[in-house]
Amino acid sequence: MPEFSTKTEIKCYHCGEPCRNHDITIEDKVFCCNGCKLVYEILEENKLCKYYSLDEKPGISQSERKINTSGFAYLDDEQIQKQLLDFTDGKISSISFFIPQMHCSSCIWLLENMYKLNPAIFYSQVNFPEKKLSVRFKENEISLRKIVELLASIGYEPQISLNEVEDKVKSNVNKRLYYRIGVAGFCFGNIMLLSFPEYLSFDDSISFFYKNFFGLLNILLSIPVILYCSSDYFKSAYTGIKQKTINIDFPISLGLAVLFIRSVIEILTNSGPGFFDSLSGLVFFLLAGKVFQSKTYDALNFERNYKSYFPLSVTIKKSGEEQCIPVSKLKVGDRIIIRNNELIPGDAILFNGTANIDYSFVTGESIPVGKVAGEIIYAGGRQTGSAIELEVIRTVSQSYLTQLWNNETFVKRDEDKFKSLVNVVGKYFTIVIILVAALAFVYWYPTSIKAAINAFTAVLIIACPCGIALTSPFALGNAMRILGRNKFYVKNTSVVERMSKIDTIVFDKTGTITKSGDSNVNFSGGLLTSFEQRIIKSLARNSTHPLSIKICDAIKENELFETNSFIEHIGKGIGGKIGYYDIRLGSRSFVLAKEMEDEIDIVDMLNSKVYLSINNKLRGYFVINNIYREGFEEAVNSLKHEYDLSVLSGDNEGEKENLLRFFDDESQLLFKQKPEDKLQYIKKLQGKGKKVMMLGDGLNDAGGLKQSDVGIAISEDVSSFSPACDAILDASMFSNLVKFIQFSISTKRIIITSFIISVIYNILGVTLAFQNTFSPLAAAILMPISSITVVLFTVSFTNLSAKRRGL
Amino acid sequence: MSVIVVLIGASLIVAAGFLSAFIWAVKSGQYDDRYTPSVRILFDNKEENK
Numbered sequence: 001m002p003e004f005s006t007k008t009e010i011k012c013y014h015c016g017e018p019c020r021n022h023d024i025t026i027e028d029k030v031f032c033c034n035g036c037k038l039v040y041e042i043l044e045e046n047k048l049c050k051y052y053s054l055d056e057k058p059g060i061s062q063s064e065r066k067i068n069t070s071g072f073a074y075l076d077d078e079q080i081q082k083q084l085l086d087f088t089d090g091k092i093s094s095i096s097f098f099i100p101q102m103h104c105s106s107c108i109w110l111l112e113n114m115y116k117l118n119p120a121i122f123y124s125q126v127n128f129p130e131k132k133l134s135v136r137f138k139e140n141e142i143s144l145r146k147i148v149e150l151l152a153s154i155g156y157e158p159q160i161s162l163n164e165v166e167d168k169v170k171s172n173v174n175k176r177l178y179y180r181i182g183v184a185g186f187c188f189g190n191i192m193l194l195s196f197p198e199y200l201s202f203d204d205s206i207s208f209f210y211k212n213f214f215g216l217l218n219i220l221l222s223i224p225v226i227l228y229c230s231s232d233y234f235k236s237a238y239t240g241i242k243q244k245t246i247n248i249d250f251p252i253s254l255g256l257a258v259l260f261i262r263s264v265i266e267i268l269t270n271s272g273p274g275f276f277d278s279l280s281g282l283v284f285f286l287l288a289g290k291v292f293q294s295k296t297y298d299a300l301n302f303e304r305n306y307k308s309y310f311p312l313s314v315t316i317k318k319s320g321e322e323q324c325i326p327v328s329k330l331k332v333g334d335r336i337i338i339r340n341n342e343l344i345p346g347d348a349i350l351f352n353g354t355a356n357i358d359y360s361f362v363t364g365e366s367i368p369v370g371k372v373a374g375e376i377i378y379a380g381g382r383q384t385g386s387a388i389e390l391e392v393i394r395t396v397s398q399s400y401l402t403q404l405w406n407n408e409t410f411v412k413r414d415e416d417k418f419k420s421l422v423n424v425v426g427k428y429f430t431i432v433i434i435l436v437a438a439l440a441f442v443y444w445y446p447t448s449i450k451a452a453i454n455a456f457t458a459v460l461i462i463a464c465p466c467g468i469a470l471t472s473p474f475a476l477g478n479a480m481r482i483l484g485r486n487k488f489y490v491k492n493t494s495v496v497e498r499m500s501k502i503d504t505i506v507f508d509k510t511g512t513i514t515k516s517g518d519s520n521v522n523f524s525g526g527l528l529t530s531f532e533q534r535i536i537k538s539l540a541r542n543s544t545h546p547l548s549i550k551i552c553d554a555i556k557e558n559e560l561f562e563t564n565s566f567i568e569h570i571g572k573g574i575g576g577k578i579g580y581y582d583i584r585l586g587s588r589s590f591v592l593a594k595e596m597e598d599e600i601d602i603v604d605m606l607n608s609k610v611y612l613s614i615n616n617k618l619r620g621y622f623v624i625n626n627i628y629r630e631g632f633e634e635a636v637n638s639l640k641h642e643y644d645l646s647v648l649s650g651d652n653e654g655e656k657e658n659l660l661r662f663f664d665d666e667s668q669l670l671f672k673q674k675p676e677d678k679l680q681y682i683k684k685l686q687g688k689g690k691k692v693m694m695l696g697d698g699l700n701d702a703g704g705l706k707q708s709d710v711g712i713a714i715s716e717d718v719s720s721f722s723p724a725c726d727a728i729l730d731a732s733m734f735s736n737l738v739k740f741i742q743f744s745i746s747t748k749r750i751i752i753t754s755f756i757i758s759v760i761y762n763i764l765g766v767t768l769a770f771q772n773t774f775s776p777l778a779a780a781i782l783m784p785i786s787s788i789t790v791v792l793f794t795v796s797f798t799n800l801s802a803k804r805r806g807l
Numbered sequence: 808m809s810v811i812v813v814l815i816g817a818s819l820i821v822a823a824g825f826l827s828a829f830i831w832a833v834k835s836g837q838y839d840d841r842y843t844p845s846v847r848i849l850f851d852n853k854e855e856n857k
Binding site: 054105108109112125126127128129130174175178179182183186189190194210213217 | 811812815818819822823825826829830833834838839840841842843846847849850
C-alpha cells in the first residue's frame with residue numbers, strides 16, 4: 001500500500017487557521033504553511049514575538065496568499081516612485097500605504113515597530129480606521145521596493161494600484177466642518193452670555209452704556225457666524241437659484257439673513273436687543289446636524305473603477321530579456337509575460353504557451369476557458385497554470401473591458417439623479433412662507449409701516465425651517481450608523497433615502513446569490529467507498545482548476561496518497577496513477593479516452609458534470625451545483641410580492657433549473673449577460689419608470705451597479721476589492737436584506753412625521769409673528785425647543801424601529 | 808461697574824484662546840484618527856527579553 005500521513009486539528013500558531021499537516025514546526029509551535037513559519041522566524045529573530053501575546057493568533061494566513069512572482073521591481077521606476085511618495089527631499093522620504101489586512105492591535109503594534117526590522121525606517125505610524133500606514137525612511141539606506149518587500153514578508157503586503165496612484169487627493173471636508181462648528185460654538189456661547197441680562201429684564205438696573213456695549217459685542221461675535229460658519233448655506237441656496245430650483249437651504253439662508261439684518265438694525269437704532277442668540281444657536285445646531293450626517297467609512301472605497309483591479313506593473317520581453325515596466329507605459333506590440341494568477345492588463349494575442357483564462361472577474365463565468373496560440377485574450381482575464389507570452393494589441397485604457405467606463409453612466413454625477421425629500425418639501429415651504437410674510441405685511445400696513453416690517457421679518461425669522469433641516473441629517477445619519485453596525489455600509493445618507501423608493505431588485509448570480517467558494521458536490525453512480533474517496537482527493541488536489549478544488553473540498557477524508565505520473569489536459573481533465581489504480585477525472589471523452597460527439601461534452605459542461613474512471617472503467621460522475629446564500633430563498637419569497645425581481649448572470653444556463661425553484665417566471669432569468677448588457681437592462685427598466693436596486697459583486701456588474709438607483713456590492717471581506725457602488729454589504733448579512741429595505745422605508749416615514757411636528761411649531765411661531773407679539777425671548781425659546789424635539793424624535797424612533805426589526 | 812467691561816474682555820480672550828487651541832488641534836490632525844491612539848497607549852515600551 002502507498003504510505004499516508006494522519007491529520008488532526010491543530011491551529012496554526014501564527015494565523016489560527018487549522019493545519020492540514022503538522023510537520024511544519026518550530027519547538028512546540030505548529031504552523032499551517034511555510035509562509036506562516038517564515039513570518040514567525042522573522043519576528044522571532046527581531047525579538048518581536050510580543051506580536052503573539054497582544055491578540056490571539058493575530059497573523060495573516062500565508063497559505064492562500066497570491067504569490068507575486070514578478071516581484072516589486074516596478075517600484076524601482078522613478079516615475080512610479082514620484083507618484084507614490086508623499087514627500088521626499090533626497091535624504092528622507094515619506095509614503096503611506098493602504099494595508100487592508102490589518103485587523104487587530106497586534107497589527108498596529110508590529111507595524112509601528114518596523115524600525116526594529118530595519119533601522120533605515122525611523123518612523124511608522126498606523127491609522128487604523130483608514131487602514132493606512134505612514135512610513136518615513138532614509139532614502140539612501142533603503143529603497144521603496146525593499147520596504148514593500150519587507151512588509152510583504154511579514155504578511156502585510158500593501159495594496160498599490162493604478163487607482164491609488166492617480167488620485168491621491170485627500171478631502172479636507174471634515175476638517176472644514178470642524179473649524180466651522182468650533183467657531184460657531186465659541187460665538188454661540190459668548191452671545192448667550194451677553195444676551196442673558198436682557199431676558200431677566202434688568203432693563204432698569206442696566207445702564208444704557210452696558211446695553212449698547214453688549215449689543216455691539218454681539219454684532220461683532222455674530223459676524224463670523226454669518227460670514228464664515230453659515231457660508232455653505234448661502235452658497236448652496238445661490239447655486240440652487242442659478243439652476244432655477246429652490247432647495248431647503250434657500251429658506252434657511254433667507255431666515256438667517258433677515259435675522260442678522262433686523263438684529264443689527266435693532267441694536268444700532270436702539271429699538272431692541274436683536275436675535276443674535278437665536279441666530280448663532282441655529283447655525284450651531286445646523287452644523288451639528290451636518291457633522292452627524294457626515295459619518296464616513298474611511299477604510300472602504302465606494303469609487304473604485306477598473307484601475308483598482310489592475311496591477312501596476314507587467315513583465316515584458318524585450319530583445320530576449322525580461323524586464324518589469326509600469327502598466328501605463330505598455331505599448332501596442334509589446335510582448336508580455338503573464339504568470340500563474342496574474343491578470344492580463346490589455347487585450348492581447350496569445351503567442352506562446354497554454355492559456356487557461358479565468359474570466360470570472362469580468363464576466364462572472366466561473367470556469368476557466370482554454371485558449372490556443374493565435375487567439376485574442378481580453379484584458380481582465382486571469383491566467384491559471386504555467387506562464388504565457390502575449391502580444392499586446394490594445395492597451396489598458398483602450399481595452400474591451402475598460403470601454404465600459406467610457407459609457408455616459410460613468411460621467412454623470414450621482415447627486416443629479418436624485419432629488420431628496422427635504423428639498424421637495426423645502427420648495428413648497430418657501431413659497432408658503434413668503435406668501436404668509438407678504439400677507440402679514442399687508443395686514444399691518446394700515447397700522448404703521450414699522451409694524452408691517454416687524455411682522456414681515458418676524459414671519460421670515462420664525463419660519464426658518466431649522467426643524468425640517470435637522471430632520472434628515474439626524475434620521476438618515478442615525479439610520480446609516482445602524483446599518484453600519486449590521487455590516488451594511490452605505491456611501492452617504494442619500495442612499496438610505498433612495499433605498500426606500502425602489503420597486504425593482506436585480507441580482508447578479510455568481511458570487512452574489514451563490515457563494516463564490518462553496519458548492520454542492522454530488523456523485524451519481526453508487527456510493528463511493530472511503531478508499532475511493534481518498535484516491536480521488538489525492539488526484540484532484542494536484543490541480544488548481546476550480547472544479548478539482550471543489551471536489552477536493554467536498555471529500556472529507558484526510559488520509560491521502562502519493563500521486564504518480566500526474567497529467568492535466570486544459571479544458572479536458574486530469575489523470576494519474578495511485579498505487580495500482582489509474583484514475584481520470586474530467587469530461588466523458590477524456591476519462592474514457594475515446595472520441596465522443598462534441599455535443600454531449602458541451603451539455604455536460606453546462607451542468608458542471610465531472611466524470612470519473614478508475615482503471616479505464618467509467619465509475620460515475622460528479623455534479624457540481626452552486627450553493628445559494630443562506631436566506632436567499634426567504635428573501636426572495638418575502639420580496640417577490642412587492643418587488644419585481646430578476647437575475648442577470650454572466651454564466652451559462654446550467655443553473656436555470658435550480659433558479660426556477662425560487663422564481664416563478666423564466667423571463668426573470670437572463671443568462672450570458674455581458675457587463676454592457678447588464679447596464680442596458682437596468683437602463684431599460686428605468687426607462688419604464690422603475691426604481692432599480694442592483695446587487696452584484698464583481699467588476700462585471702460595475703456598469704449595472706453604477707446605472708441603478710441603488711447599487712449594492714456584496715463582499716465576503718468588506719475591506720477587499722469591490723466595484724464602485726452606493727453601498728457595500730457583508731456577505732454574511734445577506735439574509736437581512738429585506739430588513740434593511742423595510743428599515744429604510746420606516747426611516748422615511750419617521751422623517752415625514754418629524755416634518756409635520758416641525759411644521760406645527762412653525763405654525764405656532766408664525767401665529768405669534770403675525771400678531772406682532774413676537775419677542776426675542778419667544779424666538780430664543782421656541783427655536784431651540786423645536787430643534788431639540790425634532791432631533792430627539794427622529795433619533796429615538798429610528799433606534800426603536802431598528803430594534804423592532806432586530807437590527 | 809466698569810470692571811465688567813474688563814472682565815468680559817478677559818473672558819473673551821480666554822475663550823478665544825480655547826478656540827484657537829481647538830483649531831490648532833484639528834489642523835495638526837488630532838481628529839483624523841480617533842481610534843489608533845487609544846490602542847497605542849496600551850503598548851509597553853519595554854524591550855522584550857527572550
